[in-house]
Amino acid sequence: MSASPHPPNRFALAYAGLMVRRPGTVLLVILALLAASVWGTLKLTINSNQLDLISQELDEVKDVKRIIDMVGGSGHFMLALRSSDEATLKRVSDDLAAMILADKEHVRSVSHKLPVEFAQQNMVLFVKTEDLAEGKKRIMAYLKDQLRRNNPFFIELKKTEPVKLDLQDLVDKYSSVGKRSIRDDYNISPDRKMIMMLVKPMWDTNEIGRTKDYVDKLNRDLAQYSASNAAGVKLVEDYDLMGDAKTVAYGYTGSYKTSLDDSYAIDESLTPVAFIAFVSILLITIVFFRKWAPTLIVVSGMVIGTLITLGFTYATVGELNMITSILGGILMGFGIDYGIHFVFRTRLELGAGKPYDVAIRDAIINAGRPALVSAVVTSGSFFVLMVSEFRGFSQFGFLAGCGTLILGFTLFAWSPALLSLAGRLNPALPAKLIGTMKPPATSSATGKEIRLPRPGLMLGISTVIVALVCAAAVPWNPAEPPQGKELGFFERLQYGVRFNYNTRALMPAGQPSVRLQDEINERFQISSDPIAVYTKTREEAKEVYDELTQNRQKYPTIDQVVSVYTFVPPPDIAQANAKILEEWQEELKEIDVESLPPEMQEKAGIFMKMLSARPFDVNGVPDLYAKQFRHLPSTKPENHGYLTFIYPGVDLWDGKLMLQFADETSVIHTASGKTFRASGSAQLYSRLARIVLADGRLTVLLATLWILVMHFADFRSVPLALASVIPLTVGLAMMLGFMSLFDLRLNFMNVIILPILLGFGVSHGLYLLHRFLEGTSPVVALRSVGAAVASSTLTAVAGFGALLAASHNGLRSMGLVACIGLITTLVVSFTVLAAVMQLLHDRRVRKGGGQSNGTALPGAPNGENRAA
Structure with a gap:
């Protein structure tokens, strides 16, 4: 049996001795820690406020908090009603608005209609002067023709067609203020089949827990209304059904609901993911150990370690968040690695004929060093995430x-404490419990050393295969791939592994709230939630409004801008139009309204009010409209002011377009030289996206440097340090290649897996090389620890693979990328690294005069290659 590659230091000897001499004490300490940790774990809660995951010092966060204080939130909770019967739709929306608004505990306001009489009467002041003149010309021609034909003395010698009044082109052009229709008080779609109700809760979109409680309450209220309303109308939550006079379909969307659904999909996935991970890990360890006892030992240790970690989480951080909530499942897959390597090494030591206490002590010393290095390197790769500005990643x-x-x-x-305690009861019991493993034979029946045949050829073939796979990850064509067409296999390869900026792809497929939001966008031709620009005074609000509306070429991603000044007619147009209206009124004095057809007389009153419209400034805007843009009475004095709302004209689910929209609107420079900041979910998410992208690159770099430094510190040899990271570097490069081959993409969630894979991937090379440096041949090293390496890797695959069962696409992509990376590193360990070790071993043997044992490996420190 081989000895340790390093002379064991005093700490290792003392620690191993403690495990053997005081197993009962060690177990009692662990169980005491477990009891305290279970208490802390039961008190752990998940903080669902996503705003808390971002540094509170960021300008984007401060801006959003101001908006929340001013108007109660940065978005809306939307209730959409759908029915083919317009009367039923309006009646039900009135009933529900009253019911929802009565809930003062949860609801700040609800908007499903807004009187449009003021806008209708004053729209003539907004119309282009040439269009108003054209409208006047058509109407006057029609009126004069009607008066002529209604004259009882009208005689037509030659029959002529009546003048037709067709104003549809002008009506369509000026039937809305911004995108808000002025044809109807209700927020009803042009096809009259959907009413949109905008609810402003008492909290912001980031407080997911409160939103969930409100949805549950609203569901109960709607069910009660459905069962008891006097008209007998049934309400059905359905995202496809078109209701009728007796049925109204409803659905929820808006930033509150989409945020809730996204986080709920993650939360809903946690329990099955943890269960699947645990069962898979259990089955894998049983398969590799082929005995129940070692499986129970390492699995119970894994569970205890995970619970202690959760107890540590309660003691240090106090709560979990939406990212750290998946911690348990991932740590189970990673953590069991240490127990597997210890048990396999103990089997080997017992198989060499050592007494149980010596075998346990030597297993701790021999397997402990690579395990310690692996733990330090892996934990360090996790720790580099602490540099992230995103608290979800830094806490994770x-x-x-x-x-x-x-x-x-x-x-x-x-x-070791459990096995030592069993040995105290019966010295033969540890071997019976976990089994033994005879040290692999070093020579064949002919007396020749067992070696990998033709390692150079094996390395060459492996290198070619690796190079081909890795080449698929390289973007040979720097241009963006064409949009809107399905690329063939070879067409796709030229663009390499790509980054998917579409955040919609991270959400559960067919999420109802997202589908409804798309339907609203299509029906109303408006995006769901705007961002807002804060100004202290109305004069500043006018500067912002003028900048955004008069320089549209600077803001191509903006669809519309809505402000209190949206309801103020442009002074020059208003003055010109007022002159036409005055002239028109004079002309109409000659017309006797009673001489018109009855249907014309009904509209005459409204028409005359429109003609009386005269220019007004912002003070003439009714408070019903103006208060939408002012702070609430409860707002802090320092946040008093006005808001200008900006609606995007691009799909914000597309990360690239979201970043472009945020760049255009984040800082707005007005003509006076002042600057103003826009705030809202688009700004927050774009900042978070940039943090993730920047942190992904930085953490990969830091993790790589950390790994290289620690490997050199461990082996004190550049060749050995580089050899030990072969599985890691080559495996990850192949992972990217396979992602390109199978058209899998990196995204905002799975990119953070890369530094984690760097950390875990080091264990393959560490365990194999440390065993190899004990003086064994590569074949012996592979036979000794290969099963442990494979088993520990597959348990990690099981931990991440459980994420494939998640309904959340972002979690699934994390699991898929991790599984590919772990499997490729394992394959590289047993091929490329094995061939490299055989070549190193052959060189070692040649320099040792044909003897492998006790011969120093070139570049290795003294004492690295000793065999027992």
């Missing part, structure tokens, strides 16, 4: 890094 990095160390120490204490 901190907890996962600490959890890796906790699990490593737990399993290297729990497992």
